Amino acid sequence: MRIEAIELRRVDIPLVTPFRTSFGTQDSRDCVLVRVVTDAGEGWGECVTMPWPLYSAESTDAVIPLVRTHLAPRLLGVEGVGPRDVARLLAPIRGHRMAKAALESAVLDAWLRAAGQSFATFLGVAVDRVPCGVSVGIHDRTDALVRTVGGYLDEGYVRIKLKIEPGNDLAPVAAVRESFGDDVLLQVDANAAYEPGDIPLLRRLDAHDLLLIEQPFDEERLLANVDLRAAIATPVCLDESALSAQVVADAIRLGAVDIVNIKAGRVGGYLEAARIHDLCVAHGVPVWCGGMVETGIGRAANAVLAGMHGFSLPGDNSGFDRFYATDIVADPLRMVDGHLPVPTTPGMGFEVDLDAVEAVTVERALLEAPSG
Ligand code: OSB
Ligand code: MG
Secondary structure, eight states, X not given: OOEEEEEEEEXXXXXXXXXXETTEEEEEEEEEEEEEEETTEEEEEEEOOOSSTTSSSOOHXXXXXXXXXIIGGGTBTOTTOOHHHHHHXXXXXXXXXXXXXXXXXXXXXXXXXXXXXXXXXHHTOOOSEEEBEEEEOOOSSHHHHHHHHHHHHHHTOSEEEEEOBTTBSHHHHHHHHHHHOTTSEEEEEOTTOOOXXXXXXXXXXXXXXXXXXXXXXOXXXXXXXXXXXXXXXXXXXXXXXXXXXXXXXXXXXXXXXXXXXXXXXHHTSHHHHHHHHHHHHHTTOOEEEOOOSOOHHHHHHHHHHTTSTTBOSOBSOOOGGGTOSSOSEESOOOOBTTEEEOOOSBXXXXXXXXXXXXXXXXXXXXXXXXXO
């Protein structure tokens, strides 16, 4: 394919309730959507940055200038570009994996649509639905948290993930465990809020029979996880630190990880995400599909990724209504019996609702291939 144009749209979509993590509170989804126009048709992707560089170094403000100046010129007008070429063409640019992932995803969408193939077929997904976990933000009051969790369990979510931070950890986890019993699949996510000196505290989480603790330490602190694993029984899962197949391979060799949260945006795209899946399967390391409060674009593709055979734990694959009142795709994914259907339409699994996108667009940029 030849990429003729890349349209970037910054959108701002209100959330049904504010979402608080150890690094900040989100009231709306402020991110950039990508539309690629090729000689074989169009495709859409979503860039999963947060408005501030608090989860990782990337942020929404930086996406449009970065794509305009450094990424798009390496793709526009190049002949014979397929999905597997995008990462190679963008590789000289360091980091910025979320921006790269959005571009690759849009190209993959266009390419699959042109081929009449679903992403599920492309990835070899054999299941028609995936289990739904839900990520629950930090609450000011434990009784309110217990009510929120009870609501999600009533809706049918099969696994609960509680966001934690120092001072909001042992007590809320204990309260949820006591309220809903030992059968509830329960895990916690620290979003890098702890220090190695907190290992004795984290060890007390063992009392609550958690599936895992996600990303206790800073992104760059791999060895602290080796020490934590030696101290606790709860499996240690990496999110922010798991930046690429190479980092995951190194973490496995170091003994720094029990379980990996795979997010296509964080690792530079769905193709790298699939490589991490394959690597972890080869090493017997369980994986699950993470989320970044995606719109219907990323949510559909994540439901496909989570259907790969190695995803043995429920992911943060929630129904669109977990975060949104309405979606920017037609027919957004809804949870049925605690599961999301794996989309099987050509492309990445969604149809963008252009009017809905228009209504939430706050900024636009159109980048075009040099003519001739
Ligand atoms: O750490 O998994 C995380 C949302 C934004 C940024 C980071 C994370 C999250 C979540 C939400 O936990 C996952 C979801 O989309 O359901
Ligand atoms: Mg996380």
